Every structure is written in structure tokens, then in C-alpha cells.
Amino acid sequence: MGLTNQATGLSGLLRELPDSLGDKADALIALAGNPNTGKSTVFNGLTGLNQHTGNWPGKTVVLAKGAYRYRKKEITLVDLPGAYSLLANSADEQVARDFIFFGNPDVIVVVTDATCLERNLNLVLQVLEITPRVILCVNLIDQAKQKGFNINFKKLEQILGIPVVPAVARDKKGLEELKEAIHLMVFGQYQSQPKTLIYDEALEQGISQVQQELDKLFHKKMNSRWIALRLLDGEMAIVEQLLEMMQRMEEPTKKEVRLREEIGVDVGFKQGV
Numbered sequence: 718m719g720l721t722n723q724a725t726g727l728s729g730l731l732r733e734l735p736d737s738l739g740d741k742a743d744a745l746i747a748l749a750g751n752p753n754t755g756k757s758t759v760f761n762g763l764t765g766l767n768q769h770t771g772n773w774p775g776k777t778v779v780l781a782k783g784a785y786r787y788r789k790k791e792i793t794l795v796d797l798p799g800a801y802s803l804l805a806n807s808a809d810e811q812v813a814r815d816f817i818f819f820g821n822p823d824v825i826v827v828v829t830d831a832t833c834l835e836r837n838l839n840l841v842l843q844v845l846e847i848t849p850r851v852i853l854c855v856n857l858i859d860q861a862k863q864k865g866f867n868i869n870f871k872k873l874e875q876i877l878g879i880p881v882v883p884a885v886a887r888d889k890k891g892l893e894e895l896k897e898a899i900h901l902m903v904f905g906q907y908q909s910q911p912k913t914l915i916y917d918e919a920l921e922q923g924i925s926q927v928q929q930e931l932d933k934l935f936h937k938k939m940n941s942r943w944i945a946l947r948l949l950d951g952e953m954a955i956v957e958q959l960l961e962m963m964q965r966m967e968e969p970t971k972k973e974v975r976l977r978e979e980i981g982v983d984v985g986f987k988q989g990v
Contacts, residue, residue, distance in 0.1 A: 742793035744903045750828035752799030755856040758886040760796040803843045831861035878911040
């Protein structure tokens with residue numbers, strides 16, 4: 718996606734939430750999902766007591782960070798606020814969206830409720846428009862069975878083009894399979910092939926036109942299709958946010974300033990993009 722978490726304040730948040738497994742994790746995983754899907758139960762089941770909480774920079778929204786070790790890899794897990802969509806209609810949704818887009822997680826696990834899967838898939842599709850590195854965890858399958866629902870997980874996996882892991886997180890069922898799916902995706906042994914959502918011809922033409930301008934503006938350093946969709950949806954404020962992030966990325970670090978001063982190079986940085 719191009720923007721680093723150093724440019725968005727995420728690095729400060731992650732530093733505030735120390736990782737007891739080591740100074741550097743091998744992977745950063747985000748847990749997303751609608752409220753009341755059992756997402757935090759999945760988080761607790763994966764991390765146990767090895768977790769901490771902190772506020773998103775500049776907001777009162779709480780994020781939980783935890784860690785676990787699997788196949789000799791140290792994994793950091795961030796439990797994002799529950800969100801029905803990524804259209805940023807609330808502070809929680811904005812935080813979830815910003816972390817997914819700007820935080821550069823290696824994988825996003827979207828936790829859904831098997832008893833109302835169709836409604837939950839809206840968020841899954843929105844996340845897939847940002848990144849293909851998505852795993853779907855279908856939680857509460859025991860309750861779905863009690864209600865007579867029969868979910869074809871293999872068919873769902875084929876339709877979405879991403880791994881689908883059924884689970885009963887409360888009983889820790891499916892969590893080892895989820896760890897394995899994360900491992901395979903992060904370390905290159907599984908390449909997801911999600912289906913791209915195609916809109917009607919007029920909208921696709923508009924997306925293409927806006928994308929071309931965005932690629933010029935941001936030098937193809939981020940997902941211009943997703944940004945184009947947000948702009949066409951009327952979310953103009955995101956451009957100002959993105960430009961600010963890009964400018965921060967171009968600011969020299971203290972070490973760079975010191976080095977430039979020592980060798981007599983102008984320490985000013987390029988304004989704009």
C-alpha cells in the first residue's frame with residue numbers, strides 16, 4: 718500500500734503496546750469484524766494473557782495488541798474495533814479502516830458470525846477492495862448448526878478466493894487451523910486470488926479516470942482504486958489525509974538531518990508530492 722505505519726502514528730501505538738515475545742515480531746496481523754461476532758474471543762483464544770491495550774493516536778478508541786508464537790514465528794495481533802463497514806461513519810470504523818489501509822498488516826483476519834453470514838460478508842468484501850491478504854474466520858458455527866444452517870465452506874472459499882476457517886472460538890475450535898492459515902499466507906506458501914468487484918460500466922469508467930490522476934499524484938504508492946471509490950462516494954477528506962501522510966514520509970529523520978549537516982547538504986525536504 719505504500720504508506721508506512723511510521724507515517725501515520727501507528728508506530729507510536731505499537732511501541733506503547735510492548736510485545737513480550739521479543740523486540741520485533743515476524744508478522745503483524747489485524748483482526749476485523751462486525752460487533753458481536755466473537756472477534757475478541759478469537760483474539761483472546763490466540764493470545765491468552767499475552768496482551769495489552771492502548772488508545773489509537775489522537776482518539777479515545779481502544780485497540781488491543783497481543784502476541785503468540787507459532788512454528789517458531791512471533792506473531793503480533795491487533796484487535797481492531799468492531800465495525801459494520803469501512804465507510805468511516807463512526808470513530809471505531811475510521812480507526813479500523815485506517816489501520817487496515819495505512820498500518821500495512823501482513824494479513825487481515827475478518828471474523829464473521831455464521832448465523833448471519835450474509836450481512837457480515839459486506840465488511841469482508843470491503844476489506845478485499847483494500848488488500849487481497851485476507852482470511853475469513855467463520856465463527857459460531859455451532860449456533861448456526863443449531864439453527865439448521867448448512868454452510869459450504871469450500872464453496873465459499875472458491876467464490877471469495879481466500880482461505881475460509883470455520884471456528885467455535887469460545888471452545889477454541891478452529892484456532893489452530895486459523896494459525897496455520899495465517900502462517901501459510903504470511904510466509905508465502907499460500908497466494909490468495911480474491912475476485913475483484915466489478916461495478917457497472919459507467920462507474921468503472923469513472924474509477925479508471927480518477928485512478929489515473931491518483932497514480933500521478935501518489936506515484937502508484939498505494940491502492941488508487943480503493944481511494945477512487947472513496948472519492949466517488951464523496952469522501953473528499955481522505956485526499957488531505959493522504960497528502961499529509963505522504964509529506965510526513967518525505968521529512969528527513971534526525972539521523973538524516975545530522976548526516977546532511979555534516980557533509981554540507983541542504984537539509985530541506987521536498988514539499989508536496
